[in-house]
Amino acid sequence: MATAGKVIRCRAAVAWAPRQPLSVEEVEVAPPKAGEVRIKIVATGICHSDEHILKGSLLNVEFPVILGHEGAGIVESTGEGVTSVKPGDKVIPLCVPQCGKCSFCLNPESNLCQKFHLCESQNLLPDKTSRFSCKGKQIHHFLWVSTFAEYTVVPEYAVAKIDAAAPLDKVCLFGCGFSTGYGAAINTAKVKPGSTCAVFGLGGVGLSVIIGCKVAGASRIIAVDINKDKFAKAKQLGATDCINPQDFKKPIQEVLTEMTGQGVDYSFEVIGKPETMVAALASCNMNTGVCVVLGVLDSGAEISIDPMLLLTGRTWKGSMLGGWKSRECLPKLVSSYLEKKFNPDLLITHTLPFDKVNEGFELLRTGKSIRTVLLF
Ligand code: PAD
Numbered sequence: 001m002a003t004a005g006k007v008i009r010c011r012a013a014v015a016w017a018p019r020q021p022l023s024v025e026e027v028e029v030a031p032p033k034a035g036e037v038r039i040k041i042v043a044t045g046i047c048h049s050d051e052h053i054l055k056g057s058l059l060n061v062e063f064p065v066i067l068g069h070e071g072a073g074i075v076e077s078t079g080e081g082v083t084s085v086k087p088g089d090k091v092i093p094l095c096v097p098q099c100g101k102c103s104f105c106l107n108p109e110s111n112l113c114q115k116f117h118l119c120e121s122q123n124l125l126p127d128k129t130s131r132f133s134c135k136g137k138q139i140h141h142f143l144w145v146s147t148f149a150e151y152t153v154v155p156e157y158a159v160a161k162i163d164a165a166a167p168l169d170k171v172c173l174f175g176c177g178f179s180t181g182y183g184a185a186i187n188t189a190k191v192k193p194g195s196t197c198a199v200f201g202l203g204g205v206g207l208s209v210i211i212g213c214k215v216a217g218a219s220r221i222i223a224v225d226i227n228k229d230k231f232a233k234a235k236q237l238g239a240t241d242c243i244n245p246q247d248f249k250k251p252i253q254e255v256l257t258e259m260t261g262q263g264v265d266y267s268f269e270v271i272g273k274p275e276t277m278v279a280a281l282a283s284c285n286m287n288t289g290v291c292v293v294l295g296v297l298d299s300g301a302e303i304s305i306d307p308m309l310l311l312t313g314r315t316w317k318g319s320m321l322g323g324w325k326s327r328e329c330l331p332k333l334v335s336s337y338l339e340k341k342f343n344p345d346l347l348i349t350h351t352l353p354f355d356k357v358n359e360g361f362e363l364l365r366t367g368k369s370i371r372t373v374l375l376f
């Protein structure tokens, strides 16, 4: 491409400081170095985790930064030594990389990679420099993806090549929300046919859990949210019952236990609050129940539980990006979508031009959207 090897000037939403609106600016994006890929982002979703970072309530991010981690785009150019993608390929940048070499990557049971953000800082690219600058200032990367930029640079092991037929304005959700929720049901809980499930929190991730439970053949899927406006979509995607904890005097775990006899087989916390994490654990069968935590607490927050909840046999677990080995599995997941195995398009309630990124965040905060997709 004509831009290869050159600095590209383009739009990006810069977060100059926590708790401030994003600022759409012209930024400079340097060419990819060896082992890196520069991607033209076509579409990006807004996930609750971006909001956590913006609030300053998640660890390990340095400002100014370009957020966004749920995007899809087209390779613009590649640095020396890159072999798995070439200019023109459709790709998803990966917030959980897959280097293929570390002990986690070599373990078939694990989907993390020791290059992921809790093992290695991702505020800068692996060579500890940034490809972004704005008004003479260096801007930090975020999770090595920074999809709130028209062009971004990522390491080769943080990019997955997907089917050329994939609609980028839809499959951007596979970069986080859809894959996380769907995989939590399929890979982490391993939901069995005929089982009962409870899903706490009906945002983009929680509704994706419902899609996963349905595909896995669950016979009862109970959706839990304090915002009843989310119930219609939950039903459309496969929820059999929808309940609002505020409609009951007794704790929601007691309501769910009564509804199901001994508690659900699988419960999922997809909100990120201490009290709902404990309630979700207590809602599953005391002996054989499995509770999966996907919600992210504000940094520093903790939970305490009565260990008896676990002693009787419950399993309490969590997962990142739905347990998928990212580079290997996301392309297959996109192919299953193209074969119409599931329909996450229903999660997209709003599509906005990129410049309206702050409006997108406002829709998330006020509970009016499931996923907003921003288009460049
Ligand atoms: P969202 O804000 O779209 O949805 C959260 C939902 O929870 C909303 O529908 C709320 O109404 C509902 N809710 C809030 N409080 C309560 C309550 N007390 N009881 C019942 N319902 C309530 O968020 P999202 O779907 O984008 O993300 C959900 C969480 O998952 C969030 O904490 C995010 O940071 C985390 C996440 N984890 C991973 C992962 O890999 N584990 C990936 C992506 C997101």
Ligand code: ZN
Pocket: 047, 048, 049, 050, 069, 070, 176, 177
């Ligand atoms: Zn996310």
Ligand code: ZN
Pocket: 097, 098, 099, 100, 101, 102, 103, 104, 105, 112, 113, 114, 115
């Ligand atoms: Zn690895």
